Amino acid sequence: MAQQRRVQLCTQRPTSTVCVLGTELSLDIQGSAPKDATAFHVQGTPGVKVYVVHETQSVKLPSSVTRWPLAAGTEVLLTMEAISKDVGDEKVRISYFDEAGGVPVGRAMLYLTCVEISLDADTGRSGSVSRTLVDKATWTWGPDGHGAILLVNCDRDDPKSQLMGDGDEPKSQLTDNRDTIVCSYEVVCSLCPVSVPTDSIALEEYKHVLGGDKLAYAVKPSRHQEESIFYVEGLAFPDAGFSGLVAFHVTLLESPEKGLLETPIFTDTVVFRVAPWIMTPNTLAPLEVFVCSVEDNEDFVAAISALAEEAKCPVTVCPLPENRNDRWIQDEVEFGYVQAPHKTFPVVFDSPRDRGLKDFPVRSILGPDFGYVAQETPENTSSLDSFGNLEVSPPVTVHSKEYPLGRILIGSSFPRWEMGFGGIPPPETKAEVPSIVLRFGGRRMAKAVRNFLAAQRVQAPVELFSDWLQVGHVDEFLSFIPAPDRKGFRLLLASPSACYQLLREKQEMGYGEATMFQGLHGVPKPSINEILGNEALRKFNAYTQSCINWNRDILKRELGLAEQDIIDIPQLFQADDQARAMAYFPDMVNMLVLGRHLGIPKPFGPQVAGQCCLEERVRALLQPLGLSCTFINDFFSYHKLSGEVHCGTNVRRKPFAFKWWRMVP
């Protein structure tokens, strides 16, 4: 519906006003009517379309009716067809008549100048700015949606710009969106075009005109029909207090009396949405594998490199000085990307974990067309803030709700209990029902990170239960692998009960004396009989199986999975002295997925008929899906340090083909 503007008339002198192309003027004919006037006649020059609205009927003039009653409910509206060549080159005249008719008792003359002003952006999401009939002031999701998209300028185009101090500035100060001076063509490429067809600005000079303290900018109108191109960059990702929507308005001002104060007469508005940060599941093709080279893991780095080569994927090794002996690169960063119709680039999310690898993302990853984002976390971090505890599922549909970019999975305490729980149990429970003891401190990912992830909206997070584990990461009990059928993937879950079933089977076949951890110096070598006879271990694994089952149920519900989408991977856990779970043998589900090539922690299971029965079982489960299993020895370099292959690697992946704005969150 066209914007309508109320305009006063005057019988004492002609009045002038501007009509913006595409809008309507509503004339206050009653307001300037002489006292005895009872009717009026209105006519305009050819460039003006005049309508009389009488008794809710809209009549376009000229019409057979030449005189209209001056009644409440009678309105005069006008629009104009084309931009004026000169000021006041179109006119409308109202003639007032009294009951006698005949000579008019008063005349009001209105001189009109038609101008055009329009703020346009890529609301059609085609990659270029276009005019549009859709409502530019709204932004809608879905394949039929509209609305322009803004990228956060979070890369760093000038590699020479360095930290000024000793490295203690917040890392978020180092990206381009902290620049107020736009200084190079490369920066312009990452910005998003908006155009205002008035003045012109030379393309080579970019001047910062809006943002920071400057929330309004006066544009000088010109006599000529011209475009101004404005480039826009986002300053922040969507977050708890920011929906991601940003509105730009261009307003035309008019001074009703020359030389005096202006009032607004027309506003055009365009709404942008800041593109969210998007994560990539294991089912997307790998583009780059990361691993740290530390003092004792040469063989591991070699094995990862070999696997990556098989998968035709480049490897980036983070060397010792840079990683400061911190090998857990899965925990320090999560690779994702941002996307607009005209541009896509990867963005690394830096965990608040901040151990030895803490400067690696800023120093070595952030750069031209590689962005960076971090969250400030006022509270102390816990292990659950490491990004081994941040994963994403492949695309799923749950009942009829589609998640074409999958869903984020994070590990938490159960029933969403917060940190700081550890108070004194209510008196009535203390003596009488000793089994209700709330043992865990209830760790949870930092609120700022959880809020950030939820605010991106396109991969609606699910909170799982991981606090039963010592380290407490979801990648210790689940993984996703690509599959050729059904939903295109399988969910792998660590399964103590599948491991017990396998061991009992081997025991029944007569292999009860086969031992684990063969070839590992100084490591005890329990037999199948000893493991199966260990009651405490069995009970603890029954407990961990319950914990994993709780997650299985949540995952089936929240990802719409059926039993056939799930594969149970034999795995045992053991208790630490706080009854938290650690892997009893290398945690096989904590694997590196590079297309069909899997890098799986070598379990060192009991040798049966010349091969490790755990490796044999896993191959039997996964090879039918066309996957290649490479078992990697991470025993001393990772497993004994409470992590595995997945924890010690990271992967940058190809973005989804599916454009995020086409979904409905």
Add this chain to the structure above:
Amino acid sequence: MAQQRRVQLCTQRPTSTVCVLGTELSLDIQGSAPKDATAFHVQGTPGVKVYVVHETQSVKLPSSVTRWPLAAGTEVLLTMEAISKDVGDEKVRISYFDEAGGVPVGRAMLYLTCVEISLDADTGRSGSVSRTLVDKATWTWGPDGHGAILLVNCDRDDPKSQLMGDGDEPKSQLTDNRDTIVCSYEVVCSLCPVSVPTDSIALEEYKHVLGGDKLAYAVKPSRHQEESIFYVEGLAFPDAGFSGLVAFHVTLLESPEKGLLETPIFTDTVVFRVAPWIMTPNTLAPLEVFVCSVEDNEDFVAAISALAEEAKCPVTVCPLPENRNDRWIQDEVEFGYVQAPHKTFPVVFDSPRDRGLKDFPVRSILGPDFGYVAQETPENTSSLDSFGNLEVSPPVTVHSKEYPLGRILIGSSFPRWEMGFGGIPPPETKAEVPSIVLRFGGRRMAKAVRNFLAAQRVQAPVELFSDWLQVGHVDEFLSFIPAPDRKGFRLLLASPSACYQLLREKQEMGYGEATMFQGLHGVPKPSINEILGNEALRKFNAYTQSCINWNRDILKRELGLAEQDIIDIPQLFQADDQARAMAYFPDMVNMLVLGRHLGIPKPFGPQVAGQCCLEERVRALLQPLGLSCTFINDFFSYHKLSGEVHCGTNVRRKPFAFKWWRMVP
């Protein structure tokens, strides 16, 4: 869809578990199958319903098929019909067979205990707690919506609880929701029931069990079927970082091995929404009128009291010591209410304005069943933070979008320019186009207040342009009055052009020498001729008319109004030394509306044929709507101090009949 839980079986020993009534158990039959098993048989005692899912068909047992293949894709699900009388009083047995058939190669026995646990609230919005089939974990708007409602406990039931210090504590500390000890029956009345059918708590003792640092509470399960009633109070209204949704969960824990760690096996969730703060338009019946008694306004107080008596409405006079000579009670507070199905009470919103009346809301209004809310505003306040600048329209429909509780109207700078604008105009505009001078400092209502109002959601705010006025309040140029037809109201707009038209009419009738302000001592008395001959005044009023027209256009668009819903009230303005507008004569649109009784600032217009022509015109416009116009002399006590009748009064009104949860914002 029923919650489903995965359960392990065991052929070595019987296992026991709990089945929560209404949920399903999914048995891991493959996980405990002996090595050579190829088929299974399952049966349960009569209280267990067993289903086999085979090739996506679900078959309820017993059936003609007695043996099922142990294939991937074969599942066994079970539910139970009734709560157990004893632990393990129902059983399921799985018998495994190898290819030979005949004697089972293994048997798994599962003892089941069925319990019921359900967290219920008034999700049906009937006023009492009930069981329901709808999804308690979601909250939906609309006449078919569901979801329980929580009131913010923002009244103060103990009138004796006093400020501890010298009055500088944040006022928000003084309401009941800051109490951690629930101490009286009156408080219980304002809380919202939730029930958990397990343990019982004596109704006379209320113990604070959740909230603050305590986010989880352990309930001792009992052998008997009982209810626990929990009462809940809200602590904060919806706001920028808080949607108003609060979730409560009850979780059943099970220890798979007696005496050891528990895992969650079932969670029930209820979501509440905190009831918003709602404002009341002039079209709702008045319940109480407020006016301040100061040193010089006895006649005014008498006139207001007389009008209130005509309208059969009680008057509360705020006396001098309490108001500290601050008469602008419209500016210090806004009366609203909160509503849940079981209870409604008024809530006063205290402006950050904080002049002489600043303690009045807390000292004299907050009390039992009269709540209080305020917003902390870090920045300095401006005149636009006074609540003469906060109004609400009657219910409207805009295209097809309904606003059954109307829309909030606040005044702002134009095109949404922020405070702090006043910078140096860009060089290219300075010399060449002097008319683009951005004169105003761009005042705007404090962000915290705007955020709060928007977050209530049910009266979606509209920002108007009021910064052109010296005081800058929307009540200086608009008001709503009840009407018997059309939408049930009219919008009144101050209209300089209507005033000029009237004066010209009277001049043409020969009354050019009639003067204004007759009977007012020491006040100049301009004639109609002098006013009409004053060019500067005319130009300034043309400018103010443009400003009001901009607002007319916004109001028509955002409230779906037609011309016939609007009445122009003759009014003139004059410029102060910063070119901001003040009323030239008492601002008639700034009126007190008490049902059909209007208290209008007496304009002291030119006397024509024995009466004030402005009063005559206003009566002619409003009396046909059945309204009674009382003109109140506020000239020296209010008008000369830049305010009028509306600014100097306030009204508590009857809540809407329409329940807010039935709308869709």
